[in-house]
Amino acid sequence: MSDKNQTPEKEQNENKKNVGRRDVIKSLATVPVLGAFAYGVYKKKQYDRLLSNSITNEVGMSYEEPAATPPSDVNGKPLRVGLIGYGIRGKMLAKALGFAHPTMVDEWKKGAMTNKDDKRYEEFLQQENLGIQITAVCDIFNTYERMCAEAGANVNREGTGGNMGPMPAIYKNYQELCAAPEVDAIVIAAPDHWHGPMTIEAAKNGKHVYCEKPMTWTVEETYEVRKAVKKSGITFQLGHQGRQTDSYQKAKEAIEKGVLGPINLVEVTTNRNTPNGAWVYPIHEDANPRTIDWEQFIGPAPWHEFSLERFFRWRCWWDYSTGLSGDLLTHEYDAVNQIMNVGIPESAMSTGGIYFYKDGRTVPDVLHTVFEFPKQDLSLVYSATLSSQHQRGKVVMGHDAWMELGQTLTINADVQSTKYADKIKKGIIDPELPIYSYIPGRKNVDAVTSATEKYFAGRGLLYTYRGGKRVDTTHLHMKEWVDCIRSGEEPSCNIDQGFEEAITAHMGTLSYKHNKKVFWDAENEKIIV
Template sequence: MPQTTRRRFTATAAATIGSAAISNSMLAASTPAATAPSERINVGMVGMGARGFQLLGDFLPLNDCQIVAICDVDDFHYRDNAWGKGTAYGRKPGQEKINKAYANEKSGTPQKGLAVYADYRELIAHKDLDAVIVATPDHWHARCTLDALAAGLDVYCEKPVTHLFAEGKAIVAEVAKRDAVFQVGSQQRSDESFQRVVEIAKNGLLGDIQSLEVGLPPGYEKPMGSTDVVKPRETLDYDFWCGPSKVLPLMQARHHRWWRGHRAYGGGVLMDWIGHHNDIGQWAIGAERSGPTLVEAVNWTYPETDVYNSPHQYTIRCEYDGAITSTISSRNRQGLKVIGSEGWVYVRRGKMEASDKRWLQKDFSAGPIRMPRQQSHAANFLVCVRSREECIAPAEIGHRSITPGHLGYVSEALQTPLRWDPKRETVIDNDKANTLLNAVTYREPWTFS
């Protein structure tokens, strides 16, 4: 497929390929040696930190895509480790990793001239780009994503899909407006164990669902590194790293890895993990495109340091239609427990438990309702870029899965429970809460519109 016709192909593929062909031949296309080099999907990646490198590990082996451009504001670093210790990240190590992977390719053509950028806008403008992977800190997710969508690109964005609630609404609207393919990096949705829990719930084996127990890790209790204020290294554009958020003094305890402890850049461990386990919980009860009707923050505690301003311990109590309740809490057992009138099932990464041991057997079938099995989360994105079908973790579901976290912060700030209208996405009879929830303040010259 010539580069000049790639977009025309992806725009019309859904109309010319039957659903059976999509599920079979397209999945086969994501295996090595299945796609000619000229037919590969050209992908750019923004963010060459630890998560970016993990995603390289997911996408590089897939023969139907080609990483043609990368971007980061830092040329070279060692994340939160001492200098020279552990894995190196940044533009140069990312370039080396990609070139090495393609040089070792046994089929097709190795990478030709990987483009390396320090400004994501230049990457988005890269010639013949088809899709962008956003693996930045949370406060950059919306700006990178909205600009990529505006350029006609499909997007794979890490969770949580956005830093602020209003950003999430904007992305959902933009994806729909442009009929774009969007995948949230909530990989648990493509994991068979988590899908089995959803199947058990949806096939009625638990009886009437009564409650969810969503267990997330606690936040940072103390500084997670040195609090000495330092000058940015010459290889780091720290002002650009801060981007639309405020510029806080640079320190190890609030930079690589630990930035999410301060709400200028992230939403704490709460927002880091809610898009995983709460996502599966809402999927299990059929609320993945709606949400709770009441949200209340209870018993939040904070670290005894001004380095961070996100909670150390937290609980968010929710109510859903159908008399279903949930707690999203650092005090719950980490993972997800779905409790019904006829039994319960629990899952976390690498572990599953149930009131009925038969449900744990490898060949067990919960019933006719089945979740779509994926070769991988990354492969699902590429399949959908070609077919124009919806990914397994689309923008709306990613946004809805973290909404209780956004509401929890507002409830905590106002010290009141919030009645929520999930259809209109508004707090009922509380103007102050709606103002807080929808607030977006970008640092100049960055804008949100």
């Protein structure tokens, strides 16, 4: 008889002994030779199942994917949206709202015909109708201006020659669009140096704002944007679509449950090795001084003579860009802030330089930044290069376990763990193998092809899974914004989260530019250089 006072763990250990290796071998002697292999496999699977259950119970994490997102309320009047900017990111934001240029739809259709794993067209058609109408557009490049308007009119999501809806109004400057009576909300996808002024102008006119990251180009703008948004009461969402990635939500759960133990170091990285990855984008054949409003592009930036390189590759110059800190570190920081609520660091120290792309750029192509959070006993390290594709990932290191985070999530026990020491000693937990693995949509094949797309997909920034289906994270993030406009609730990456992101990125940039450690005066809300 079994001991009634036996603990569940002891009873489980006894069960493991009953199906241990010796018992399997002993049992094989009593069965026919032909059945020995099958019987052995059965016993091994039973043994592995007990081990797996023991580890799962220890971690306390589920493997369930999030349910399908509730549909938006589209029964009332449509939300009237104005789009500012239709470059690389602007096209993706419009598509996430349900509006794509007919030539993009043609491309997706062609891709689906030649590759059965290319689901872009299918997923676009399945994308939820958010109950919005594109009523106004603005872009300072004539070709993009026209394409943006045509995308806004493509209400039926058709290819070339399809039935189009009414054309949105075209505005030649963002001030007029922000003041337009037919606009309720504005999407900003302009270069970095315009994010602040455009957000402030929209807020002054009572327009809700979805602004691409980073939130601001300068430190001063950061305070002004926060003040304008809070004073106006508009719904503001910063474009960190990683807020919708299910693996990030699982990571947050793991940290809250103490699976990793005390966490003192987080490492996040950027590794790219293509011209596109280094912002050396193609130059459109239609672009010239007659089709681009160069003076309006310059705006608050220092004056420079007309340059196609600067117009299309503006991320390479501090005159318009926030560099690696604003463009790519912000994604990594926001992921960490989302799962650990770290807030603004007390200090930042950056090093790096222009070591590979000797093309006249002023922003570095290699950058390393250390952020310190002494009150949380934590260091956050960011390391980036634009000349190597060797992926190093995003790693959260705890005393008892470490976690690697991206589109998927894996957790391994630390070989010197205190929490898992007994199970490691007994061989129940192998530090070389994950104690928890979350791989959403594991049956789906990734159809993205470009190196840049794979970079973002691997970080969970292109798509996630809801109700077993692959969904565009940007669509989910914009849907959240639209739903919050209607409900009056706060979105996940609101102005307070945006303020923390902007200040943190500016600290990294200022440290690099001044070649010294910079500090955050939390009491006076001031960066000390």
